[in-house]
Amino acid sequence: MSTEPIKSIKDLPLDENLFPGTPACAGCGGLLTLRHCLKMLGDKVVIVNAAGCFTLLSIYPFTPFKSSWLYTAMACAPAGAQGVRDALDILIEKGKLNPGDDLKVLVLTGDGAAYDMGLSSTSGAIYRNLDFYYICYDNEAYGNTGFQQSGATPFASRTKTTPIGKDFPKKDLFEIWNSHKPPYLATISPAYPVDLANKFKKAEQYKGPKLFISLTPCPPGWSTDPSHTFKLAKLAVDTGIWALKESVSGEVKHTFVPGKFKPVEEYLKEQGRFSHLFKPERKEETLGKIQEMVNEYWKQYGVLL
Amino acid sequence: MKKEMLTGNTAAAWGVRLAEIDYIPAFPITPQTEIIETLSGWISEGAMDARFVTMDSEHSMVAAAGAASATGVRVFTATSSQGLMYGFEMLYTVAGWRVPLVMINVSRGLSSPITLGPDHNDILAARDSGFLQIHCENCQEVLDSVLMAYRLAEDERVLLPVFVNLDGFYLSFTREPVEIPDMDEVRRFLPSYKPEHAFFNANRPMAQGVAVLGGAYYSYFKYQMHLASQKALDVYKEICRDFEKEFGRKYDAIEEYRLEDAEYVLIMTNSFSTMGKAAVNRARDQGIKAGLLRLRLLRPFPEEDIRNAIREKKSVGVIDQNISVGKGGILYSEVAGCLYNEKQRPFLISFIGGLGGKDISPQEFEFIFGQLIKGAGAEKVESPHLLYTQEEWEEMQKLKEIAGKE
Numbered sequence: 102m103s104t105e106p107i108k109s110i111k112d113l114p115l116d117e118n119l120f121p122g123t124p125a126c127a128g129c130g131g132l133l134t135l136r137h138c139l140k141m142l143g144d145k146v147v148i149v150n151a152a153g154c155f156t157l158l159s160i161y162p163f164t165p166f167k168s169s170w171l172y173t174a175m176a177c178a179p180a181g182a183q184g185v186r187d188a189l190d191i192l193i194e195k196g197k198l199n200p201g202d203d204l205k206v207l208v209l210t211g212d213g214a215a216y217d218m219g220l221s222s223t224s225g226a227i228y229r230n231l232d233f234y235y236i237c238y239d240n241e242a243y244g245n246t247g248f249q250q251s252g253a254t255p256f257a258s259r260t261k262t263t264p265i266g267k268d269f270p271k272k273d274l275f276e277i278w279n280s281h282k283p284p285y286l287a288t289i290s291p292a293y294p295v296d297l298a299n300k301f302k303k304a305e306q307y308k309g310p311k312l313f314i315s316l317t318p319c320p321p322g323w324s325t326d327p328s329h330t331f332k333l334a335k336l337a338v339d340t341g342i343w344a345l346k347e348s349v350s351g352e353v354k355h356t357f358v359p360g361k362f363k364p365v366e367e368y369l370k371e372q373g374r375f376s377h378l379f380k381p382e383r384k385e386e387t388l389g390k391i392q393e394m395v396n397e398y399w400k401q402y403g404v405l406l
Numbered sequence: 407m408k409k410e411m412l413t414g415n416t417a418a419a420w421g422v423r424l425a426e427i428d429y430i431p432a433f434p435i436t437p438q439t440e441i442i443e444t445l446s447g448w449i450s451e452g453a454m455d456a457r458f459v460t461m462d463s464e465h466s467m468v469a470a471a472g473a474a475s476a477t478g479v480r481v482f483t484a485t486s487s488q489g490l491m492y493g494f495e496m497l498y499t500v501a502g503w504r505v506p507l508v509m510i511n512v513s514r515g516l517s518s519p520i521t522l523g524p525d526h527n528d529i530l531a532a533r534d535s536g537f538l539q540i541h542c543e544n545c546q547e548v549l550d551s552v553l554m555a556y557r558l559a560e561d562e563r564v565l566l567p568v569f570v571n572l573d574g575f576y577l578s579f580t581r582e583p584v585e586i587p588d589m590d591e592v593r594r595f596l597p598s599y600k601p602e603h604a605f606f607n608a609n610r611p612m613a614q615g616v617a618v619l620g621g622a623y624y625s626y627f628k629y630q631m632h633l634a635s636q637k638a639l640d641v642y643k644e645i646c647r648d649f650e651k652e653f654g655r656k657y658d659a660i661e662e663y664r665l666e667d668a669e670y671v672l673i674m675t676n677s678f679s680t681m682g683k684a685a686v687n688r689a690r691d692q693g694i695k696a697g698l699l700r701l702r703l704l705r706p707f708p709e710e711d712i713r714n715a716i717r718e719k720k721s722v723g724v725i726d727q728n729i730s731v732g733k734g735g736i737l738y739s740e741v742a743g744c745l746y747n748e749k750q751r752p753f754l755i756s757f758i759g760g761l762g763g764k765d766i767s768p769q770e771f772e773f774i775f776g777q778l779i780k781g782a783g784a785e786k787v788e789s790p791h792l793l794y795t796q797e798e799w800e801e802m803q804k805l806k807e808i809a810g811k812e
Contacts, residue, residue, distance in 0.1 A: 225462030
């Protein structure tokens with residue numbers, strides 16, 4: 102892969118390493134993210150999966166991947182990645198594996214495992230400086246069990262276990278990871294594939310943990326139209342709710358700052374999970390609080406909305 | 407071959423060193439710690455060509471061990487008690503991957519109350535996981551069993567992970583003379599690892615541990631594990647014969663001690679069997695036809711061997727160092743289960759002893775033989791008997807007075 106940054110969507114790789122025909126829901130934002138990520142990672146990959154929606158991508162005897170796959174469990178995909186990476190290194194060291202046939206090790210997980218149950222094994226893997234990629238498709242709830250609250254669920258979002266809306270904000274996984282000072286850490290969006298692709302190109306230069314969190318619309322959970330996924334993913338970035346950023350050895354930099362931020366309401370009003378903020382009557386106070394949280398976030402980086 | 411005074415833990419580490427393993431993901435827990443400390447010491451001084459990684463928990467440790475095994479290297483790890491419980495989810499997962507991981511468990515009672523002394527509720531909780539289980543009586547057997555475990559796990563007819571179990575304190579920290587075989591002898595018995603089954607390879611993508619939708623597929627894979635475990639019994643016996651040829655020490659799925667003409671039999675496992683054998687000798691001195699059957703392989707359960715060994719005995723006492731709360735001794739149920747369809751079968755009495763490392767005294771063994779003699783031919787058994795002496799009872803009353811709580 103050349104080190105020149107990709108400038109336009111026309112320059113993205115044409116290779117597909119994720120094939121259609123999966124049982125993922127129509128309009129799954131996570132699947133769109135994964136498709137872009139695998140274009141960049143190629144096909145010499147072992148995907149180590151934690152329990153989540155994507156566990157159902159490989160169902161015996163079918164697989165939609167060109168690469169290999171290992172399902173571990175909800176709490177320990179990064180530990181599984183440790184075993185695979187170490188074993189590959191041992192085989193190369195002992196001359197049993199041609200270095201040209203080495204595999205990239207990728208952890209694939211939803212927010213349930215990433216933010217909650219798998220946090221301890223993720224922290225362990227980052228701390229041990231494991232050379233691996235990690236992608237979290239964050240649809241902000243436990244999607245595979247029917248949309249219950251997770252550590253990623255944002256303030257005011259309705260889920261099956263927060264029927265009147267969650268009354269505290271989302272866990273800041275980026276900052277939790279960043280405090281470990283991994284060589285490379287980024288947030289990505291399926292609506293910004295050029296930004297996503299360049300982050301993978303950049304990450305490739307680093308040995309150690311390369312971590313990516315993608316905010317991914319979930320039509321059944323968010324109660325949105327499957328055809329609106331791209332638009333919603335884009336609105337999340339354009340309203341400033343989902344900041345596109347990266348961190349190299351702990352130093353944070355935004356890779357995209359909207360010229361003019363759209364009001365968060367434009368993003369919220371499209372989604373059934375926030376519909377209680379608009380009807381039967383507008384919840385001005387809650388809407389104001391969400392906008393204020395976004396303003397506060399950007400203010401700490403000197404950006405005034 | 408050389409002979410050294412080794413603890414059960416260092417004998418275990420020697421077994422691992424001789425097996426030329428590639429990878430050890432580890433997490434310390436008493437009384438297992440000495441095993442991984444010894445191995446990490448050898449690795450750092452260059453005596454072993456393996457990679458050692460301290461993991462963040464036993465759950466992660468078993469996941470890493472299984473995943474490395476699935477990638478095609480020879481892997482070892484060890485745990486104990488609460489650690490085994492913490493990694494429990496992954497035992498089933500790794501067994502389902504059908505990878506030849508060998509893991510040592512140094513038995514210790516389970517919380518609560520928390521204790522360091524051994525019993526077997528930890529390892530017996532794992533009996534349905536798909537791991538095979540070899541249980542050791544002495545330090546030599548620990549070393550030997552590790553070598554045998556790799557042969558068994560890696561046999562393409564088996565491909566299931568294996569536990570080697572030893573008692574905490576009674577064996578983990580007891581020093582005994584142990585023969586350490588030479589490397590070339592071991593290599594003849596256990597060649598270096600060359601998997602024939604699928605492992606991760608850039609030129610041959612593979613999906614491992616995938617979901618199945620539907621009970622019919624799930625049943626198929628689960629039952630294949632059961633069949634492989636049963637097949638492992640024959641394979642294990644082949645391995646025992648090869649082991650005897652190479653090293654001269656004889657093992658089997660069970661051990662029969664003074665059993666041939668015995669009428670009253672103890673069934674035991676692990677290090678307390680040594681006390682049981684001494685009790686058999688004392689009983690024999692008093693003219694009681696006593697014998698002992700030690701279960702060495704608990705999974706697969708060697709039903710036929712057990713049936714043949716005790717079918718014609720007058721009475722049999724199963725001494726369980728575990729308690730299935732609300733049911734009783736686990737091995738008692740298992741032994742009773744395998745005798746059910748026998749027309750001629752011994753009287754079976756359940757004893758629970760040695761919980762949390764509680765000693766089983768000579769007087770308690772006398773009590774057991776008394777019950778076996780009295781019980782033979784009786785119509786009804788009170789079951790199970792908890793082995794507990796008068797002195798222990800009085801001591802406990804004193805502690806309760808101090809604690810001020812009934």
